[in-house]
Amino acid sequence: MMAEEAAEEHEGDLDAFLDKFRGPQRYEGAFGPDTWEQEFDKIPMFMKTAPSEIDSEQHPDLACLQSIIFDEEQIPEAQATTYKNEGNDYFKEKDYKKAVISYTEGLKKKCSDQDLNAMLLTNRAAAQFYLGNCRSALNDAIAARKLKPDHLKAIVRGALCHLELKHFREALTWCEEGLKIDPTEKKLLETRIKADRLKRTEERDLRKAKLQEKKELSQKEALLKAIRDRNIKLSLASSEDDSKIATDLGEMSLEGFSSGNITGAKVSLDENGSLTWPVLFLYPEHGQTDFIAAFHEESRFIDHLMVMFEELPPWDIEKKYFPSELELYYEDEERAEIYQMDTQATLLEALQQRRYFVKTGTPTFLVLVKLSPFSKNYFLRKKVHRL
Template structure:
């Protein structure tokens, strides 16, 4: 039992304690924030730990990853740290933590399989599907029946559009657990996508086959009409292929007609050729493009439409009337000029002995009759009359 003197001393101490302010106390208005900064109560670990600024946290980290602890204990700590980063969606940091865990070389195969699978999940969320797949393959080498690794591998194959492989991985997982919902859903999705892929491939093959047949039919029609191409096909053994290459030597995109429909020679329902035709006006540096010029159509019929009541804005002298135009083509080999009657058909012009179709697009030059530009231009050329 305390003496009166001892009671007096205790009372004096308590009075002094009550009057003295505790310097480390939480502030009334910010106590929750200060409480969250205590290492053991942290909800989110800082990205970088500075021992000088966070000595308590640095001490706690050193305890967690003490070199004196077993590799398995350290690996598990890194796994837990990686899981925390993963929950925060800081996948890059999570990958680093899982990698450090694997570097501990723990003999616990199940733990290592989990580290590989978790790292694969982080890689997957970063879009690194190939790296994620490598990790789940490594996980399955350690634990073949690890369902999470199998599901993650199936998802990786799905993202990489390897639908057959995704189905195979799902089937392997369903052998372990036939009722695993995620595997069933992933397999159904992969199967649907694989069927769509096969259907698209069949359509593409049929389309290629149809286009090839159409190309061969066009080439046959060109041969029958004795129309010549430039450059001339040089490989007799593969004459059809060479002609096809010549027809497609230059795309219309290079001539500025990328939005023009029907920019390739084709056959109509009656087996007649329809050509894309280019008209050149050297006097003004202008061009006209007709996407579908029937081989039996006359030049004058198109010119009447092109130069009817409304003349082109570049014809400042108003001299480019349909009845006042002269039509020419240039021999691609000799560079000599040949005049074509505007009353003739396109086929008649293409069958001229010195006409060569270049890049699958017949081209013709137009001048206003007896214009000073026309006379000057032709004065430097050798002009022939097409038959």
């Protein structure tokens, strides 16, 4: 009877204890149904991301855990390994900047394990590569190979860096060295094919560029000889060499005048040995120009003037620019003198004048209306040599 009473009393105590959990009471410190994820993330072991700065008062548990992981009393190899693992985690998360920092910290421990140091350098090279820092990545790969010449991952990373930097020969060399270690390394096989193709393309383009350069130089020399043979003078400093003169033949100056598009026009030597020049006509009375991109040296000025003024230009309000009423001049800037040219003359005859100098590759002539008030005033302060 006493046993039954004791059992009933114990059962009553258990019911009373369980009743405490059936009511609205809640365990003190329990996670809330809506905030449990945020609260769970505050526990160091389950944090998804650690705070950038760890305060021991705000995060005592995390500070304690970090001190265990990075215990300075550990041997350098252990510390370096810890940083390597941390860097690998960052690398997997594609946080390459933090990965570089972790690998760098591991290298700072200067442990005696050269394999570990080579691995830290190779891993940092990979992170730098994905950050676009190919030269830094290559330096790490080279350093890793100094510690461990047959480190295949370092060789692969170095080959990829050379390829990215367009060092195709070096990329091929690294690939060949790596394939001696592992002839089946897929990344090296792919890189070798790509580097070889790009190297051949680069060499082909270089050959083409050299041939083109040689051809252009030959053309310039022939052009310069043709100009010399005609006793045409170029207004460039006598100290400048022939190649510089030939280069400058296509340059033009139109300061102070409006004109059309004359880009790219330059003197040329045709297959018959004749010269064709870009020629500029200036109309100082109106600040206007006419430009002939290809004026054959045997062509007469009057023939071009007849075409240009077949219809009077809109700026000729007074309607006086008739070919028969036009006069042609060129200026000797050194002496501040002006010389008249016969409009019936050819371009070659003009260029062979004793005081004519071709400036920046473009023969230039002044066109004025005969006996016009502007012409009279224009010549007042200059010495004019008329026909």
